[in-house]
Amino acid sequence: MGQILSTAALLPLVALIAALALGGYLIARQRAMVSAGGDSRRLHSLPSYYGYNAVMNVAVPALLALGIWLLLQPMLVQSWVAGMIPAQAVPEGSSVALVMSDLRRLAEGLDEAVQAGVMTGAEAAALTVSDDLSTWLAGRGVALGAEVSPEILNAAQTYRELNVTGYLGRNIVVVLLALAGLLLALRQSHAEFRARNRVEQGVKALLILAASLAILTTVGIVLSMLFETVNFFKLHPWTDFFFGSSWAPNFRGDSDLSILPLLWGTLYISLIALLVAVPIGLFAAIYLSEYAGPKVRATAKPLLEILAGIPTIVYGLFALLTVGPFLVQIFGRGEEGLLGVDWMSGATSVLTAGLVMGIMLIPFVSSLSDDIINAVPQSLRDGSFGLGATQSETIRQVVLPAALPGIVGAVLLAASRAIGETMIVVLGAGAIARISANPLDAMTTITTRIVSQLTGDSDFASPETLVAFALGLTLFVLTLGLNVLALYIVRKYREQYE
Incomplete structure (x- = not known):
């Protein structure tokens, strides 16, 4: 069948569409000018609009068809091939998903061999299972990690052939649509056409x-x-997920998959982070907007916002290598510690992650709060000063109440950022799921467990993997509830100033 037209062929296909669009722009613009006798004043629209119309007619249908094809082809091919795999071809203890993963690797290996020229498409389609198949393929650049059954080899060959046909049909359809759009645009390029x-x-x-x-x-x-999530609750009782007290996934069965220890760790770490970020960020915003001079503000605000550009993995390393050991020196090591206590056994703890996450959130709170405070009309300040209020009284009784809705939004953004953080928690808080009020204990959060459950070659038919989606949906509902609550608070307080 020839060399497979893989996704690498997308680049020349897109380049061809761009070339047709550019050529259509130039030709359509020129045809419109010719139809007007060279006088652009006789055209309904400016000459460039006729060119833009050609670009739109060429690129939009072609790229739309390309995007739809790229979405549908993998799903349709995989669904078709999955139906070819009989139940006896799935090894005991495995699943169809794992077999499909091996099948795709085999099809990709055959494709690479065809593209490298070590075999033809006809040879790849004619392969049969034999004792020397692995050796024969390895000698031609295809390495197989396990024995291949006839059913799997046939499905892999079908998978590759369907993709070949799909890529070829995709290219033909996309190019024909681009050419049809070009011809239509050229027909429309006359003086009376309303191109604009x-x-x-x-x-x-x-x-x-x-x-x-x-x-x-x-x-x-x-x-x-x-x-x-629905598939997960078909395999695991919802009562254990929402009301259980332990988190102990076991891919061999009998797992305890309760969200409560993870939810507690998430909220606890986020609370400590907000206790650090909100006061510092809000006070910094008040100083920069109400007290600092232009030179100080021009220097301090960019320096403060640098914190927002630091990657979270750097914050995680800072928590693991600096903040954690520092807290151990204070609260741990028995008599060697500064307090002579042994409350903290390791560098990972809720307090470690919360402090570092709070530092990361400071620019979110300060920058947004600063913008909101500066947006308060100066007339409110002038009226307060005219009534004899001091600057601090004006800030407390006029500026901050007027800016409260925006400040609530800034705090909400910081809270959402804290709840969704992963790397700082992984390196700073540990990976132990527990319910404890001690901020010096190691804990974990929902986001870190989602990553853990979906890492590796997972079987998406097991509750230990599907629980990640239930955790994600619960986290989404939690943040949605916070947004609704914040909206209610904002509207309640805004009514007092309207």
Whole structure:
């Protein structure tokens, strides 16, 4: 069947679409000028709009078809091939998902051999299982990690052939759509055509699509987590997940998968982080906006916002190598410690992660709060000063109440950032799921457990893996509830100043 047209062929395909769009722009613009006798004043629209119309007609249908094809082909091919795998071809203790993973690796190995020229497409399609198959393929650059059954080899060959056909059909359809759009644009390139109206309609549709992407993405994320969560609760009782007291996943069965220890660790660490970030960030914002001079503000604010650009892995290393050992010297090591106590056995703890996470959140609170405070009308301050209030009284009784909705939003953003943090928790708080009020104990959070459960070659049919989606959905509902509560608080206090 020839060399497979892999996803690497996307680059020349997109380059061809771009070339057709550029050529269409130049030709359509020139044809419009010719139809007007070289006088652009006789055109309905500016000459460039005729070129933009050609670009839109060429690129939009072709790229839309390409995107849809890239989404649908893998799902359709995998669904078709998965139906070819009989139950006896799945080894005991394995699953269809793991067999499909091996099947894809075999198909990719055959594809690489075809692309390297060590075998033809016909040879790849004609391979049969024999004792020397692994040796024969290894000599041609294809390494097999396990014995291949006839059913798996046949499915892998079908998988590769379907992809070959799909890639070829994709390229043909996309190119034909681009050419059809080009021809249509050239027919429309005459003086009477309302090119500007057509282009503006296309731009409007693009803006509507961009505005809809956020909503559609959110809906897609929720639905994907919801379906997998339903599958999880079919395999694991929901009472243990919501009301159990321990977290002990065991991929061999009999797992304790309760969210309560993880939820406690998440909220505990986030609370400590907010206790650090909110006062410091808010006080910094008040100083920069109300007391600092222009030179101090121009220097201090960029330096403070540098914290927001530091990667979280760096904060995690800072927690592990600096803050954790420092806390151990204070609260641990018995008589060698500064306090002579032995409350902290290791560098990882809730307090370690909370302190470092709070430092990371300071610029989120300070920068947003500073902008909100500066947005308070100066007339409110002048009126307060005119009534005899001092600067501190004006800040406490006028500025901060007026800026309260924005400050609540800044705190909410910091809280969401804290709840979703992973790397600082992994390196600073440890990986122990427990319910404890001691901030010097090591704990873990929901996000770290999601990563842990989905890391490696996991079977997506086991409750130990599917629990990650239930954790994610619960975390989403939690943050949504925080947003609703914050919105209620903002509206309640805003009514007093409107």
